[in-house]
Amino acid sequence: MNIMITGNMGYVGPAVVSHIRQQLDDCTIIGVDTGLFGHCLTEPCLPEHLVDVQIFSDVRDLTPDLFSGIDAVIHLAAISNDPMGVRFEKVTDEINHRATLRTAELAAESGVGRFVFASSCSMYGYAEAGARRETDPLNPLTAYARSKVAAEAGLRDISTRTNMIITALRFSTACGFSGRMRLDLVLNDFVASALSTGRVSVLSDGSPWRPLIHVRDMARAIEWALQRAEHDGFLAINVGCEEWNYQVRELAEAVKAAMPGVDVDINANAPPDKRSYRVNFDLFRSLAPDHQPRMTLPAAVADIHDGLMVSGFKDANYRSSDLVRLNVLTRGIESGLLDDDVRWLDRRSVLPRDQLSLPLRREA
Ligand SMILES: NC(=O)c1ccc[n+]([C@@H]2O[C@H](COP(=O)([O-])OP(=O)(O)OC[C@H]3O[C@@H](n4cnc5c(N)ncnc54)[C@H](O)[C@@H]3O)[C@@H](O)[C@H]2O)c1
Numbered sequence: 001m002n003i004m005i006t007g008n009m010g011y012v013g014p015a016v017v018s019h020i021r022q023q024l025d026d027c028t029i030i031g032v033d034t035g036l037f038g039h040c041l042t043e044p045c046l047p048e049h050l051v052d053v054q055i056f057s058d059v060r061d062l063t064p065d066l067f068s069g070i071d072a073v074i075h076l077a078a079i080s081n082d083p084m085g086v087r088f089e090k091v092t093d094e095i096n097h098r099a100t101l102r103t104a105e106l107a108a109e110s111g112v113g114r115f116v117f118a119s120s121c122s123m124y125g126y127a128e129a130g131a132r133r134e135t136d137p138l139n140p141l142t143a144y145a146r147s148k149v150a151a152e153a154g155l156r157d158i159s160t161r162t163n164m165i166i167t168a169l170r171f172s173t174a175c176g177f178s179g180r181m182r183l184d185l186v187l188n189d190f191v192a193s194a195l196s197t198g199r200v201s202v203l204s205d206g207s208p209w210r211p212l213i214h215v216r217d218m219a220r221a222i223e224w225a226l227q228r229a230e231h232d233g234f235l236a237i238n239v240g241c242e243e244w245n246y247q248v249r250e251l252a253e254a255v256k257a258a259m260p261g262v263d264v265d266i267n268a269n270a271p272p273d274k275r276s277y278r279v280n281f282d283l284f285r286s287l288a289p290d291h292q293p294r295m296t297l298p299a300a301v302a303d304i305h306d307g308l309m310v311s312g313f314k315d316a317n318y319r320s321s322d323l324v325r326l327n328v329l330t331r332g333i334e335s336g337l338l339d340d341d342v343r344w345l346d347r348r349s350v351l352p353r354d355q356l357s358l359p360l361r362r363e364a
Pocket residue numbers: 006007008009010011012013032033034035036037057058059060075076077078079080081095118119120121170171172173174175182185325
């Protein structure tokens with residue numbers, strides 16, 4: 001099986017590549033990424049050593065030839081959170097919505113059988129009336145969430161015109177250690193704060209609901225989507241599990257419980273957080289019983305803690321560091337490496353693509 005994974009050089013990508021490599025040993029993995037965070041490594045080993053070919057390309061520029069012989073596409077490439085969506089609203093739509101649909105069209109035209117889209121539960125936005133099901137109304141409050149809603153609508157339409165089986169996995173907020181670690185995610189941030197300052201400062205009053213999922217459990221869901229039964233050409237599905245619907249204050253308390261001596265500050269006077277939702281995962285449980293999340297919250301906290309320790313992390317000023325994605329893009333623009341459309345301006349952007357494809361030999 002030949003699998004293209006876009007956005008493989010991000011936070012979630014390394015876990016996905018590693019899992020697919022373990023589970024589908026005879027597959028060929030082709031990574032496609034523009035490398036915005038290529039230098040943001042938190043492990044000595046380059047995660048790309050597990051792909052067969054790494055193509056450095058912008059997903060806005062993909063050409064039909066790239067899809068020749070590809071059986072499945074796992075589409076992770078995106079401007080992947082709300083703060084970046086605020087700063088890069090137009091680009092977020094271009095990449096997350098328009099380039100996603102173009103990628104899917106090219107894939108379908110080339111006879112790709114499966115398309116797995118990394119969608120997001122953030123499209124539920126603010127929801128007071130119980131856990132959100134896939135059929136409930138959406139309430140996207142940010143450019144990022146709107147881009148995922150628009151992409152899903154377009155993918156649904158593509159599935160009616162083609163034979164490609166499309167799965168939009170509406171992921172909960174990710175957590176866990178990665179070879180390209182991010183500290184702009186709530187649980188990762190709390191553990192980093194506890195490690196570097198001895199405190200967890202909750203910016204809200206701690207009441208918002210936020211479903212979470214570990215990156216390795218995201219990878220297991222993607223494996224399921226590559227093989228799911230074919231009765232629906234298009235399926236949008238919440239990915240996570242009931243037990244991982246946490247309030248933010250519970251996440252802070254879990255970090256405190258795992259790291260004795262850590263204090264938790266709750267901002268009781270904070271204005272209500274606009275984003276709060278619980279999510280119903282019944283559909284995922286019934287369709288994917290063998291690919292349910294396995295990680296527990298204490299195990300996730302330990303994973304983040306241990307990974308950060310081994311990486312030598314101790315920067316109390318990490319919110320200004322390259323471990324926060326918006327900082328990386330902003331600095332890339334300020335230093336003249338990226339333009340305002342988040343495209344490379346340095347010489348890599350003008351080299352022909354075949355000079356940018358890096359065949360990688362895997363160890364036997
Ligand atoms: N992290 C989460 O909490 C979470 C939750 C739900 C869904 N998702 C989705 O999962 C996917 C992966 O998330 P992540 O956390 O790894 O994001 P990330 O920002 O860490 O990585 C995204 C990758 O996409 C690449 N990319 C961005 N724009 C590109 C472009 N124009 N062309 C080619 N490559 C491009 C980047 O270089 C990066 O390597 C995203 O689609 C995201 O929206 C993430």
